Amino acid sequence: MRKISWLAVLLAFAVPATAQAPGTAAIPDWALPDSPTHRQVAPPLDFHRDAVTANRPIGLFENQSDVGGPLVPGETSYDAASRSYTITSAGYNIWYTRDEFRFLWKKLTGNVSLSASIDWPKEDGFGDRKAVLIIRAGLNDDAEEVLVGEHGAAMVQFARRAQRNTRITDMEYQVASRGGLPGGSSPDALVKLQPARVGLEKKGDSFQFWVSWQGEPIQKLGAPIILHLDGPFYAGIGFASHLPTTVATVRVRDVVLENRAGRIR
Secondary structure, eight states: OOOOOHHHHHHHHHSOTTOOOTTOOOOOGGGSOOBTTBOOOOOOTTOOOOOEEOOOOBTTBSEEEEETOOSSOOEEEEETTTTEEEEEEEESOEETTEEOEEEEEEEEOSOEEEEEEEEOOSSOOOTTOEEEEEEESOSSTTOOEEEEEEETTSOEEEEEEOSTTSOOEEEEEOOEEEOOOTTTOOTTSEEEOOOSEEEEEEETTEEEEEEESSSSOOEEOSOOEEOOOOSOEEEEEEEEOSEEEEEEEEEEEEEEEESSSSOOO
């Protein structure tokens, strides 16, 4: 008669048949992007993941982190000759009550001038993929924050999360002009314009959005956002593909990051 291992019996009852193999993670349904058959919704209020920090300075930034613990780690590189950062990241979104994105940051206090130009790869990507200039209270995924976000589909947003674990609110802007596109499009077609440059300025508790649409001098757009941040905060640039496990890439160049106001350029 074969002997029965009581340890095996206990493990059989303790581990469900649907348990995942080590090193894998399920994609929550709410994290999937909008599609003809699916609607993305806010995460559960009790869903959070810790940031994973690389402990690797890069360019102007003292460190870099995968905020919100994206299911696929991000990567970054810096080209000193062109002063450009290439950021590769997955991440379901920078929105709702929590964020997932690769974040290059510097810890600061006081006033900040932060500006950059964003170059999108020629190949198509998910339209809502998002590069950001961002100032956050911490590295937790639901931190208070103000951001300027530029989307791959030629929209910019100026957004705030006023309290932890609350939904971001924003103002969204799009600009278009009439004119032909390479390939023979109608000269009367409306063409969405990507900004030539964006900026985020912190002066006390006031945050101001700056933009240049077609290479004109960068200038203020809209009213400022008011948010008080206690203690040191994290200022920098970031990117999310808007897809939980699929990475995309963006290049952010000519970054200005100064610990004073009035230096957006």
